[in-house]
Amino acid sequence: MPRSTRTCESGFTLIEIMIAIAIFAVMSAMAYGGLNSVMKSRNGLEEHATRLGKMQKAFSIIERDVQQIVSRGIRDQYGDPKEALVAHDFDEIKLELTHTGWRNPFPSEKRVRSVLQRVGYSIKDDQLIRMYWFELDRGFESKPFESVLLDNVKGFELRFVDKNKQWQTQWPKLNSQEAEVIPQGVEVTIETDRLGRIARLFQVPAKPQ
DSSP states (O other), rough: OOOOOOOOOOOOOOHHHHOOOOOHHHHHHHHHHHHHHHHHHHHHHHHHHHHHHHHHHHHHHHHHHHHHHOOOOOTTSSSOEOSEBBTTTTEEEEEEESSSSSOOOSSSSSGGOOOOOOEEEEEETEEEEEEEEEEESSSSSOEEEEEEESOOOOOOOEEEEOSSOOEEEEEEEOOOOOOOOOOOEEEEEEEEEEEEEEEEEEEEOEEEE
């Protein structure tokens, strides 16, 4: 009479299952930590690129104004004359100038205006503000139109290259007998919390109109 056989089926013990779960949990935590680090790095790079893009845009606008400067002074709201380019540390408006190239998108007899524009730059509440006026010689009630170029601005410094290749921190030059209306170059330094100090030097046209 044949002898019956018993098939032994092997499986995982409870301890082995717990060890496997523990290893899986550790690997998952490591994978999540790595992915989280990559996402933070990516977000940081995107934020840095955004801030840098805004900084470059601000410099581009300043460069456009400087490179289209013209030798046209104005009269302020009090009737006092102001030079074509004015920059003094003690003024609320740190830089003010007249430039050409102000295109009129709606040319008509009723909308005739000059292609010259008076613009200024100032710092208000840690923001770099660009302002412009619709008229060159301002009336007493003339108000500038303002737009924010940058936030979190900690510093806005200017230097100017005169015809003798000397640096000046204010314009027109103080205590100078020379009638030099326009500098040879304008250096702009902007300081922000995240990007630090960034300087750009803009060349003024050789013969501004």
